[in-house]
Amino acid sequence: MAVLNDKRLNEEDEMPKIKALTKLMQELEDQLVVCMRCGMCQAVCPLFRETGLEADVARGKLALLDGLLQEMFKDPQGVYDRLNKCLLCGSCAANCPSGVSVLEIFIKARAILTGFMGLSPARKLILRGMLSRPEIFDRAAEWGLKFQKIFTRPANEIIGTSCARFVSPLLKDRHFMPLATVPFHRQTASLNTDKGRSGLKVFFFVGCLIDKIFPQLAQDVIDVLNYHEVGVFMPQKQGCCGIPAISSGDLKTFNRLVRYHLEIFDAEKFDYMVTACATCTSTIKKIWPMMADKISDSIQTKVDEIAQKTLDISQLLVSKVGLEKGGIEDSNTAVDVTFHDPCHLKKSLGVAAEPRALINANPAYRLKEMPEADWCCGLGGSFNLQHYKLSSNIGKLKRDYIKASGCSVVATGCPACMLQISDMMSRSADKIVVKHPVEIYRELL
Amino acid sequence: MINPALLREFQTVLGAENVFTDQADLLTYSYDAAVLAAVVPALALRPVDSESLSRVVRLCNENQLPLTVRGAGTNLSGGTIPIRGGVVLLTNALDKILEINSEDMYAIVQPGVVTAKLAAAVEAKGLFYPPDPGSQAVSTLGGNVAENAGGLRGLKYGVTRDYVMGLQFFNAEGESIKTGSKTVKCATGYNLAGLLVGSEGTLGVFNEITLKLIPPPARQKAMFAVFNDMDRASETVAAVIAHRIVPATLEFMDNFTIRAVEDFSRAGLPVDAAALLLIEVDGHPAQVEEDAGKVEYLCRKIGADSIRVAKDAAERDKVWAARRSALSALAKLKPTVVLEDATVPRSKIPEMVRAIQDISKQCDISIGTFGHAGDGNLHPTILTDRRDKEEWERVEAAIETIFDKALSLGGTLSGEHGTGIAKSCFLEKETGLATIRYSRRIKAAMDPNNILNPEKIIGYSNTR
Numbered sequence: 001m002a003v004l005n006d007k008r009l010n011e012e013d014e015m016p017k018i019k020a021l022t023k024l025m026q027e028l029e030d031q032l033v034v035c036m037r038c039g040m041c042q043a044v045c046p047l048f049r050e051t052g053l054e055a056d057v058a059r060g061k062l063a064l065l066d067g068l069l070q071e072m073f074k075d076p077q078g079v080y081d082r083l084n085k086c087l088l089c090g091s092c093a094a095n096c097p098s099g100v101s102v103l104e105i106f107i108k109a110r111a112i113l114t115g116f117m118g119l120s121p122a123r124k125l126i127l128r129g130m131l132s133r134p135e136i137f138d139r140a141a142e143w144g145l146k147f148q149k150i151f152t153r154p155a156n157e158i159i160g161t162s163c164a165r166f167v168s169p170l171l172k173d174r175h176f177m178p179l180a181t182v183p184f185h186r187q188t189a190s191l192n193t194d195k196g197r198s199g200l201k202v203f204f205f206v207g208c209l210i211d212k213i214f215p216q217l218a219q220d221v222i223d224v225l226n227y228h229e230v231g232v233f234m235p236q237k238q239g240c241c242g243i244p245a246i247s248s249g250d251l252k253t254f255n256r257l258v259r260y261h262l263e264i265f266d267a268e269k270f271d272y273m274v275t276a277c278a279t280c281t282s283t284i285k286k287i288w289p290m291m292a293d294k295i296s297d298s299i300q301t302k303v304d305e306i307a308q309k310t311l312d313i314s315q316l317l318v319s320k321v322g323l324e325k326g327g328i329e330d331s332n333t334a335v336d337v338t339f340h341d342p343c344h345l346k347k348s349l350g351v352a353a354e355p356r357a358l359i360n361a362n363p364a365y366r367l368k369e370m371p372e373a374d375w376c377c378g379l380g381g382s383f384n385l386q387h388y389k390l391s392s393n394i395g396k397l398k399r400d401y402i403k404a405s406g407c408s409v410v411a412t413g414c415p416a417c418m419l420q421i422s423d424m425m426s427r428s429a430d431k432i433v434v435k436h437p438v439e440i441y442r443e444l445l
Numbered sequence: 446m447i448n449p450a451l452l453r454e455f456q457t458v459l460g461a462e463n464v465f466t467d468q469a470d471l472l473t474y475s476y477d478a479a480v481l482a483a484v485v486p487a488l489a490l491r492p493v494d495s496e497s498l499s500r501v502v503r504l505c506n507e508n509q510l511p512l513t514v515r516g517a518g519t520n521l522s523g524g525t526i527p528i529r530g531g532v533v534l535l536t537n538a539l540d541k542i543l544e545i546n547s548e549d550m551y552a553i554v555q556p557g558v559v560t561a562k563l564a565a566a567v568e569a570k571g572l573f574y575p576p577d578p579g580s581q582a583v584s585t586l587g588g589n590v591a592e593n594a595g596g597l598r599g600l601k602y603g604v605t606r607d608y609v610m611g612l613q614f615f616n617a618e619g620e621s622i623k624t625g626s627k628t629v630k631c632a633t634g635y636n637l638a639g640l641l642v643g644s645e646g647t648l649g650v651f652n653e654i655t656l657k658l659i660p661p662p663a664r665q666k667a668m669f670a671v672f673n674d675m676d677r678a679s680e681t682v683a684a685v686i687a688h689r690i691v692p693a694t695l696e697f698m699d700n701f702t703i704r705a706v707e708d709f710s711r712a713g714l715p716v717d718a719a720a721l722l723l724i725e726v727d728g729h730p731a732q733v734e735e736d737a738g739k740v741e742y743l744c745r746k747i748g749a750d751s752i753r754v755a756k757d758a759a760e761r762d763k764v765w766a767a768r769r770s771a772l773s774a775l776a777k778l779k780p781t782v783v784l785e786d787a788t789v790p791r792s793k794i795p796e797m798v799r800a801i802q803d804i805s806k807q808c809d810i811s812i813g814t815f816g817h818a819g820d821g822n823l824h825p826t827i828l829t830d831r832r833d834k835e836e837w838e839r840v841e842a843a844i845e846t847i848f849d850k851a852l853s854l855g856g857t858l859s860g861e862h863g864t865g866i867a868k869s870c871f872l873e874k875e876t877g878l879a880t881i882r883y884s885r886r887i888k889a890a891m892d893p894n895n896i897l898n899p900e901k902i903i904g905y906s907n908t909r
């Protein structure tokens with residue numbers, strides 16, 4: 001035999017460390033073993049469709065984690081890199097015949113491996129120095145705004161994107177949505193209104209992207225809630241839901257943010273917690289309870305309670321409040337709109353009918369489905385920063401689907417998807433407006 | 446380790462981005478869907494065209510590197526586990542549909558084309574490619590041909606073999622071999638395609654596959670019949686066939702599977718039923734009505750406790766959704782799933798199902814059985830936890846007993862999942878030693894260095 005597959009690394013001294021890691025990974029074993037390696041996740045993984053690499057699809061990543069756990073090989077860095085190359089879109093989990101909790105495994109494994117390998121200095125600066133401290137984050141964004149004016153120019157007026165004025169290594173050729181001139185928390189610092197005829201009071205969790213990039217959307221939410229006489233509690237100094245931290249495996253920052261918010265939530269009684277950001281909703285509803293046992297039992301109890309009460313704004317309006325119906329659609333004037341299912345709404349929470357109901361309520365619009373409406377837009381949070389080319393290729397496919405619908409408006413229930421779709425449409429010079437379903441519904445009232 | 450000069454040569458042929466040497470990447474090409482130990486290859490290579498595919502095969506042969514071709518890696522018998530290390534060759538960059546010819550009704554594809562993609566492209570042209578393995582959303586046509594994959598429509602429409610009109614493949618030396626043609630009739634040369642179908646990458650590497658297409662049926666009608674007695678269900682199957690009706694699909698689920706599916710999907714299945722038959726007839730509308738009527742009559746006459754005929758497409762989808770969710774419903778019960786496919790002549794189904802139930806009791810393990818009642822291809826699905834060593838031994842004993850039973854009933858070890866490594870040691874029981882020797886001689890003649898997926902199907906040594 002000319003070849004042996006035994007590529008043992010010369011890592012005698014690494015052994016004790018690896019043993020320690022294996023031990024940490026053991027908490028994942030019961031979940032890892034559920035994967036039967038059937039490979040069906042290849043059909044739905046947006047990343048795999050681009051690259052065709054087994055290490056990019058859930059089965060491959062699960063096998064890598066299993067390989068580390070079984071000490072089949074000793075390359076935690078290699079596993080870490082591949083694990084981080086993932087949109088965390090949950091398409092695999094939603095379609096897995098064996099019911100593997102893929103996202104839970106990935107998120108926990110990222111935390112374990114980050115703990116083991118350490119956070120990179122750049123991420124540490126952003127996550128620990130900024131994100132975990134809401135005031136500093138707000139200030140940094142204001143600084144960013146000043147720079148933005150100097151370095152960027154308008155790119156597409158219909159969509160409202162900008163691009164770099166000159167070649168910038170960070171911005172690359174992105175067409176990004178600019179930071180709003182006045183973030184929402186500067187427009188309306190806090191709110192605490194009484195419940196009216198709806199009989200409901202909600203906590204409105206604004207979320208970073210809506211606060212800093214789409215403040216008008218926050219206003220739309222408030223307007224809609226006011227219209228339905230839903231009491232709104234929106235205290236000052238809300239921060240980030242923690243998704244950028246936990247998806248980078250930064251448990252420390254994540255925990256700090258969870259604790260920080262639990263204190264804010266305590267100040268007032270409310271029936272539901274709502275957000276207009278699919279990612280915030282899914283983080284609070286799914287990831288907080290999943291990770292809270294790492295903090296303490298009492299926090300777990302509180303987090304479970306909050307998660308129970310957390311709803312996407314469309315869910316609240318459709319199933320708790322009841323929608324206003326706006327007359328009959330005029331087929332001559334109705335604007336065609338297509339809806340993109342954010343992964344964090346449909347695959348994580350099973351919410352797909354409600355945002356469509358918001359759109360259908362407004363007779364000025366006619367909903368037309370695009371092909372594969374629930375195909376991921378490719379943003380994936382920090383995935384976009386680390387793998388911009390891939391992220392764009394996936395986004396390009398989404399753009400083609402949107403274009404194929406022939407609509408002049410695309411709606412979606414997550415500001416992160418709105419960013420990605422804006423970037424993709426703008427770079428293709430499409431004249432298609434990106435909206436949130438709440439905005440469409442608000443136009444009716 | 447691969448020697449550096451050879452590695453450079455692979456990189457020149459394929460481009461560095463298609464040569465994988467990182468341990469982490471290689472680990473992801475060490476397994477497939479079979480419950481077997483993984484083996485990490487020394488190298489993974491991804492050719493992007495015929496030319497580089499042929500050169501890679503030749504280089505492997507010249508350097509005596511074992512070569513295991515991998516499509517989607519969904520086979521259930523260990524066919525893509527590189528048991529002797531060496532190279533894993535990925536076909537998923539060879540994913541072009543080269544031609545769909547509506548006039549002469551054939552398609553020519555590269556081996557990495559996903560089955561469902563071809564089926565959809567063909568359907569868009571008003572034609573039909575029937576083989577529909579449960580894995581079709583991901584499986585490749587190369588893998589289908591190499592495993593002779595079947596599917597739900599096997600009874601009426603046959604299996605992959607029945608659609609392979611021609612093949613162009615590379616032998617171990619990397620030379621192009623052509624067999625069959627685009628014509629319905631072809632009488633030249635040996636029927637090498639017949640030998641290569643189901644060869645699991647041990648005799649050659651497919652480069653182009655010519656597949657037969659047929660006109661689609663104009664109408665379908667689906668129904669399901671509930672039986673409180675397994676024998677009645679089987680008698681019904683036999684009676685349907687005896688009345689010269691060939692349903693497109695004739696599927697069966699046992700009580701264990703029915704309960705699992707119902708728990709999982711709340712589709713309203715009768716959880717007390719001993720068996721469920723799911724039947725679809727298709728063809729010309731008048732014929733469909735007539736056949737459906739006859740099937741319904743036979744079900745009632747022989748003793749179905751109830752029968753439901755799907756009234757529209759939505760109801761039809763519901764019937765098939767229940768069947769399609771069988772495997773996932775079972776899979777969710779225990780961590781490890783062993784999906785077997787022992788097959789018996791269809792008249793022997795009741796006996797086989799009873800035997801499986803007895804074996805399940807004797808060995809004290811959970812087995813749900815569903816499958817293709819029309820062609821006798823059952824899927825006894827064993828639910829276990831491979832970490833439990835003691836139970837795993839009982840599982841292995843049960844599998845062997847199931848094989849023995851199937852053979853004693855005149856059946857076969859595998860209806861569609863192939864031999865691979867999982868069943869190679871049992872093959873002699875089915876075929877006898879002389880058959881294995883004969884096969885080994887063919888293999889030795891075609892692949893003298895034994896580089897093409899060594900040890901698969903015919904096992905180890907060249908000595909016996």
Ligand SMILES: Cc1cc2nc3c(=O)[nH]c(=O)nc-3n(C[C@H](O)[C@H](O)[C@H](O)COP(=O)(O)OP(=O)(O)OC[C@H]3O[C@@H](n4cnc5c(N)ncnc54)[C@H](O)[C@@H]3O)c2cc1C
Binds near residue numbers: 513514516649651
């Ligand atoms: C959930 C599930 C359901 C399934 N349902 C069915 C079913 O209904 N019917 C059925 O028959 N099977 C079924 N299978 C088994 C499997 O999907 C089939 O065997 C399929 O044909 C494998 O295709 P693949 O692309 O994954 O091939 P792989 O697993 O990658 O390879 C299979 C074999 O083909 C060889 N091979 C692949 N490409 C080539 C090539 N170009 N040249 C030469 N050799 C090649 C490989 O070396 C290997 O031996 C199922 C599997 C799963 C996980």
Ligand code: SF4
Binds near residue numbers: 034041096097
């Ligand atoms: S994650 Fe699920 S779909 Fe993917 S291989 Fe594992 S069991 Fe199959």
Ligand code: SF4
Binds near residue numbers: 044
């Ligand atoms: S989360 Fe999305 S990108 Fe990541 S493996 Fe699953 S399907 Fe692929």
